[in-house]
Amino acid sequence: MPITTCVFDAYGTLFDVAAAARQAAAEPDFPQLQGTWATLAANWRQKQIQYTWLRAVTGAHTDFWEVTQNGLDWSLEAAGLAGDDALRERLLALYWELQAYPEVPAMLTALKEAGFNTAILSNGSPGMLEGCVQSAGVGAVLDDLLSVESVGVFKPHSSVYDLVGKRFDCASSEVLFVSSNGWDAAAASGYGFETVWVNRAGEPMDRLPWTPQHVLNDLTTIPDIAKG
Amino acid sequence: MPITTCVFDAYGTLFDVAAAARQAAAEPDFPQLQGTWATLAANWRQKQIQYTWLRAVTGAHTDFWEVTQNGLDWSLEAAGLAGDDALRERLLALYWELQAYPEVPAMLTALKEAGFNTAILSNGSPGMLEGCVQSAGVGAVLDDLLSVESVGVFKPHSSVYDLVGKRFDCASSEVLFVSSNGWDAAAASGYGFETVWVNRAGEPMDRLPWTPQHVLNDLTTIPDIAKG
Structure with missing residues (x-):
């Protein structure tokens, strides 16, 4: 057919899912992303997707915005940036307009x-x-x-x-x-x-x-x- | 209770799932694992687990030995070691006695x-x-x-x-x-x-x-x- x-x-x-972290890294407010944004972006994506699969297997669905935040929070902690609320907000805003x-x-x-x-x-x-x-x-x-x-x-x-x-x-x-x-x-x-x-x-x-x-x-x- | x-x-x-690659790297037959075994072990594990989740979501079950081999094959290719049958066989044998x-x-x-x-x-x-x-x-x-x-x-x-x-x-x-x-x-x-x-x-x-x-x-x- x-x-x-x-x-x-x-x-x-x-x-481009890496665009949010790459773009924030180019902004003067976020020097903490210099040299770290690519790993942060990769972890963010990997955890986001892992959580969708795990929720599909267990029947514990939630919407993608929540798992997107969940993945980001894991990745910020892994980068030593847990609690950096200004960075978190900026990355999430950029994700909304990739x-x-x-x-x-x-x-x-x-x-x-x-x-x-x-x-x-x-x-x-x-x-x-x-x-x-x-x-x-x-x-x-x-x-x-x-x-x-x-x-x-x-x-x-x-x-x-x-x-x-x-x-x-x-x-x-x-x-x-x-x-x-x-x-x-x-x-x-x-x-x-x-x-x-x-x-x-x-x-x-x-x-x-x-x-x-x-x-x-x-x-x-x-x-x-x-x-x- | x-x-x-x-x-x-x-x-x-x-x-210890990393033991297979680490042990093979310590053997004289596998110099190709020097400096690469840790990444190979991490990719192997990650793909193995990903494939279990994907098979659970889609209902396409197979046994863990098959996804263990599938994960290894992906990881060998990523390391530029596809077709290295002696290494593949040795890693699989070691996985059987971790x-x-x-x-x-x-x-x-x-x-x-x-x-x-x-x-x-x-x-x-x-x-x-x-x-x-x-x-x-x-x-x-x-x-x-x-x-x-x-x-x-x-x-x-x-x-x-x-x-x-x-x-x-x-x-x-x-x-x-x-x-x-x-x-x-x-x-x-x-x-x-x-x-x-x-x-x-x-x-x-x-x-x-x-x-x-x-x-x-x-x-x-x-x-x-x-x-x-």
């Missing part, structure tokens, strides 16, 4: 001009997603922002991937799903989507029971892949 | 002499657990080795913690559960066990909805905690 619908993970895929990767607007515009359905499918809460989409100015080229909040469990639970077919009334084989998270792309392959793993960092492929069909360094050629 | 039953996580808690932490035999012996039930509750397959227990010589002071294989899902799914009450016919409040994995200790607290987090590395506490009651640097004082 030809692809009709292109669906993107948000954090790490369209939006930078999109530079190729994102043109890529999404090309998909819309070619007639594809376009959407985000994300762990993020609706408010977080609206914040990033607005800040990146890509709201007009996305048909919908699908959040796990409507099913109450995080990725990669299959209920999350179900949201796409329900919203666009399409078969899983008509969906091109794009994620920078290898595990997300892999699980979406297992679900039945055609998938792209955007592997900007050149990491090894995760050893899971499913394999993404495409591996790219960035998002530039997504419209070509969608057209088949 | 007084504690009647002391249950231990295996990997990282009784057995060293116990030095205080383990005396601690378990003290618990048995005081009349407590003792057991392992682990993601490990029965064969893996028997291998490590035999190698550490602690089989006589453990009443049972409980493996997730009997329920077909990894920690921290509640079905795993259910195994303890079923085996020892005891209430969850009679169980002291000990893990070096903060998320395992936290989830077991949520389940209703009294819990100890063995935090050898001095890491920040995980920000999850549950908190372990005790935090220790090693296992030495477990018998005192069990006696209350």
Whole structure:
């Protein structure tokens, strides 16, 4: 079946999750991030994602804004910065308006001009997603922002991937799903989507029971892949 | 209720998961591990655990020996050592006979002499657990080795913690559960066990909805905690 619908993970895929710590480190108020921001950003992301998986396994769902704060608090403590409330507030504010990767607007515009359905499918809460989409100015080229909040469990639970077919009334084989998270792309392959793993960092492929069909360094050629 | 039953996580808690890579690095056959073994061991552990969570969320269970190999293969590739079959085989053989932490035999012996039930509750397959227990010589002071294989899902799914009450016919409040994995200790607290987090590395506490009651640097004082 030809692809009709292109669906993107948000954090790490369209939006650069390291941007919050990198940007704060460039501001004069936060010299404590000099030399530490990259580790802080990596720990923040790792703990945030770990907590989503652990909550999915135990059925203890909460919204992504809470686990984002939980991950940050762990990471600030690990960096010796627990209790630095000004830094914490600034990082959280920046997370609400993360930078999109530079190729994102043109890529999404090309998909819309070619007639594809376009959407985000994300762990993020609706408010977080609206914040990033607005800040990146890509709201007009996305048909919908699908959040796990409507099913109450995080990725990669299959209920999350179900949201796409329900919203666009399409078969899983008509969906091109794009994620920078290898595990997300892999699980979406297992679900039945055609998938792209955007592997900007050149990491090894995760050893899971499913394999993404495409591996790219960035998002530039997504419209070509969608057209088949 | 007084504690009647002391249950231990295996990997990282009784057995040192970094021992395989550290020991291989000390052998003349594997100079490629000089300066790299600690990162290899950390990646191996991290990917192994990630894959258990992802398989638990998606219902794609397999046994722990497979995810142990999957995690190692990712880590060997990340270290530029993919295809080094002699090293791979040696690391896997060492994982089957991991060293116990030095205080383990005396601690378990003290618990048995005081009349407590003792057991392992682990993601490990029965064969893996028997291998490590035999190698550490602690089989006589453990009443049972409980493996997730009997329920077909990894920690921290509640079905795993259910195994303890079923085996020892005891209430969850009679169980002291000990893990070096903060998320395992936290989830077991949520389940209703009294819990100890063995935090050898001095890491920040995980920000999850549950908190372990005790935090220790090693296992030495477990018998005192069990006696209350």
